[in-house]
Amino acid sequence: MTFKEGKEEYYQGARKKVLFTTLCVIGVVAAFMISLTIGFYDLTVVECYQIIINHITGNIEDVMGDDIVWNTRLPISLYAIICGATLAVGGAIMQTILRNPLADPYTMGISSGASLGASLSIILGLSLWSGFSDDLSLVTMAFVFSLIPVGVILFFSIVRKTTPSKIILIGIAVMYMFSAITSLLMVTASEESLAEIYAWNIGSLATITWPDVPLPLIVSTLCIIFLYSQSRSINVMMSGENTSRSLGINTRRMTMICMVVISMMTAVVVCFCGTIGFVGLVGPHIARVFVGSETRYLLPASAAFGALFLLVANCIAMVAGTFGLPVGVVSSLIGCPLFIFLLLKMRRKAWK
Amino acid sequence: MEMSDNKIRIDIEGVEFGYSANPVLKNIGLTVNGPQLLSIIGPNGVGKSTLIHCINKILSPTKGVVCIDGEDVSSTTLKELAKKVGYVPYAANDAFTLSVVETVLIGRHPHSNWKSLDHDLDIVYETLRLINIEHLAMRSFDELSAGQHQKVMLARGLVQEPKILLLDEPTSNLDIKHQMEVTRIMRNLSQEKGILVIMISHDLNIAAKYSDNMIMLYDGEIYAAGTPEEVLTVENIKTVYDVESEVVVSHGRPHIIMLDPEFDDDVSPLDEETFIRKI
Numbered sequence: 023m024t025f026k027e028g029k030e031e032y033y034q035g036a037r038k039k040v041l042f043t044t045l046c047v048i049g050v051v052a053a054f055m056i057s058l059t060i061g062f063y064d065l066t067v068v069e070c071y072q073i074i075i076n077h078i079t080g081n082i083e084d085v086m087g088d089d090i091v092w093n094t095r096l097p098i099s100l101y102a103i104i105c106g107a108t109l110a111v112g113g114a115i116m117q118t119i120l121r122n123p124l125a126d127p128y129t130m131g132i133s134s135g136a137s138l139g140a141s142l143s144i145i146l147g148l149s150l151w152s153g154f155s156d157d158l159s160l161v162t163m164a165f166v167f168s169l170i171p172v173g174v175i176l177f178f179s180i181v182r183k184t185t186p187s188k189i190i191l192i193g194i195a196v197m198y199m200f201s202a203i204t205s206l207l208m209v210t211a212s213e214e215s216l217a218e219i220y221a222w223n224i225g226s227l228a229t230i231t232w233p234d235v236p237l238p239l240i241v242s243t244l245c246i247i248f249l250y251s252q253s254r255s256i257n258v259m260m261s262g263e264n265t266s267r268s269l270g271i272n273t274r275r276m277t278m279i280c281m282v283v284i285s286m287m288t289a290v291v292v293c294f295c296g297t298i299g300f301v302g303l304v305g306p307h308i309a310r311v312f313v314g315s316e317t318r319y320l321l322p323a324s325a326a327f328g329a330l331f332l333l334v335a336n337c338i339a340m341v342a343g344t345f346g347l348p349v350g351v352v353s354s355l356i357g358c359p360l361f362i363f364l365l366l367k368m369r370r371k372a373w374k
Numbered sequence: 375m376e377m378s379d380n381k382i383r384i385d386i387e388g389v390e391f392g393y394s395a396n397p398v399l400k401n402i403g404l405t406v407n408g409p410q411l412l413s414i415i416g417p418n419g420v421g422k423s424t425l426i427h428c429i430n431k432i433l434s435p436t437k438g439v440v441c442i443d444g445e446d447v448s449s450t451t452l453k454e455l456a457k458k459v460g461y462v463p464y465a466a467n468d469a470f471t472l473s474v475v476e477t478v479l480i481g482r483h484p485h486s487n488w489k490s491l492d493h494d495l496d497i498v499y500e501t502l503r504l505i506n507i508e509h510l511a512m513r514s515f516d517e518l519s520a521g522q523h524q525k526v527m528l529a530r531g532l533v534q535e536p537k538i539l540l541l542d543e544p545t546s547n548l549d550i551k552h553q554m555e556v557t558r559i560m561r562n563l564s565q566e567k568g569i570l571v572i573m574i575s576h577d578l579n580i581a582a583k584y585s586d587n588m589i590m591l592y593d594g595e596i597y598a599a600g601t602p603e604e605v606l607t608v609e610n611i612k613t614v615y616d617v618e619s620e621v622v623v624s625h626g627r628p629h630i631i632m633l634d635p636e637f638d639d640d641v642s643p644l645d646e647e648t649f650i651r652k653i
């Protein structure tokens with residue numbers, strides 16, 4: 023094999039990785055278009071797009087239809103994209119920096135913190151500020167509490183040298199404590215509150231409306247761009263602390279920066295829709311099967327696949343059952359078999 | 375590929391280090407000047423890896439200074455240091471499976487940027503060819519043998535293009551041919567490219583054959599330093615390893631023959647029923 027051929031082989035592999043991401047992006051666009059046309063109201067595809075065109079051109083004819091397509095389906099679908107991409111990217115980077123395939127954006131206890139915050143708000147009616155509406159109280163409580171476990175981990179990382187395993191273990195310990203408090207609260211809760219908390223923990227996009235979209239959109243976009251800008255350094259961290267240091271990376275600082283960025287974007291997304299699981303853990307792994315683990319390819323691939331996955335899951339969630347299902351349930355139900363199938367089927371070894 | 379700036383110097387003065395209260399390194403003082411292959415030898419747990427880690431800032435000495443080309447490493451940033459000092463650990467523990475090319479490419483980090491991929495790949499393939507593992511390029515790092523792993527790790531250190539390369543037992547998993555090949559390549563590279571290669575080794579004979587100089591660690595201190603002939607004496611080996619030996623000179627290099635008074639002249643024969651036979 024000559025030199026040129028070797029490099030060509032590498033580039034060929036790289037092109038395939040880019041192709042996977044491109045296909046996912048095309049899939050996202052297609053699924054997005056489709057998602058606007060499905061739901062419980064009898065609107066034909068043509069009607070749906072007519073409504074959208076009418077809204078954009080500013081002559082709304084069908085107020086009811088406009089409300090369904092423009093004000094309900096559109097923000098939900100957009101949010102599915104944001105949420106899927108954010109969680110999958112968070113998972114991919116957490117796995118890489120902690121060098122652990124079981125890590126995900128919730129490894130730092132974000133989900134347990136968020137549900138405690140949500141429970142406090144739903145059951146005890148606690149709020150950060152008395153002027154907040156119920157919805158806003160819930161969102162802000164979930165957001166603030168989701169960051170407490172991360173704070174604990176960061177505190178330990180600053181005062182003591184922490185290894186990835188320690189970070190994961192502290193995260194688990196904090197998670198158990200928060201879950202215990204949440205359970206304690208639930209004992210005293212009314213049936214309605216319980217149902218609400220339960221739904222929140224599974225995660226649902228059904229309640230998303232336009233005002234919920236801008237903040238997660240902006241924060242996630244910025245965070246993902248930042249993480250991508252650091253992807254070359256993050257990639258080196260797979261080689262372990264000693265090698266990374268000798269390649270010029272302050273692993274401790276890098277780990278903390280990534281944890282802060284990932285927890286910010288995850289918290290912002292999750293506090294509006296509840297703790298949607300699965301996609302953050304398995305999304306990156308499915309992407310790994312196709313593009314390998316080099317961060318510069320894995321990150322965009324995870325983002326695109328995560329978005330596609332949650333969008334499709336949400337389409338199914340919207341039409342399944344009598345009133346639709348929570349997207350968290352659907353994503354696990356279709357995602358697990360898909361993941362196990364890929365694990366068994368694919369030849370590429372992405373894990374040890 | 376002659377280096378324009380050929381000055382290489384490491385000064386270690388009064389270095390002490392301990393992981394806990396009891397010190398591992400006590401008062402290490404050493405000057406290494408000029409490109410060469412330098413081996414560090416000494417018994418298990420004596421602090422060879424620890425010493426190397428103090429040179430490239432993986433650890434910070436509790437006392438004393440390490441200077442590279444006159445600059446104190448404690449005030450050098452990791453980034454700057456990474457351009458000068460490369461490191462190959464004893465064993466790779468990369469978390470996820472990458473291909474060999476991707477694994478080696480990581481070593482280009484200190485010099486690479488968003489646009490340098492093509493150039494970096496050139497260097498990666500060049501290096502893979504140099505140590506004869508070009509055929510492994512697209513293989514998955516995980517599916518390699520222990521010796522092949524070791525060569526890939528070595529390639530990762532080489533593509534870093536450092537002036538000083540620190541190798542922690544780089545040949546421990548290699549067969550005799552490849553041990554010789556890799557060590558010879560390191561020695562030749564040190565002269566061709568003007569780099570200082572510091573290698574920890576447990577194979578005294580390989581180290582003696584190829585090293586320009588050696589240091590021998592014992593009880594947290596440098597017990598002996600100099601050419602292989604100066605360092606590998608019967609007395610030194612007795613003190614440091616507590617092993618009896620004979621040293622013969624072959625092609626101008628010392629060669630150690632290990633002796634075991636408890637065994638050599640006193641071997642009890644196996645009983646007749648114990649045998650092996652090739653069939």
Ligand SMILES: Nc1ncnc2c1ncn2[C@@H]1O[C@H](COP(=O)(O)OP(=O)(O)OP(=O)(O)O)[C@@H](O)[C@H]1O
Nearest residue numbers: 393394398416417418419420421422423424425574
């Ligand atoms: N991370 C650590 N924490 C605590 N003690 C350590 C650590 N690493 C090494 N040590 C101790 O420091 C001493 C020196 O270790 P080091 O790894 O430098 O030995 P070495 O000379 O490289 O040995 P070997 O030939 O077995 O590789 C040993 O006694 C070891 O137990």
Ligand SMILES: [Mg+2]
Nearest residue numbers: 422423464542
């Ligand atoms: Mg060692």
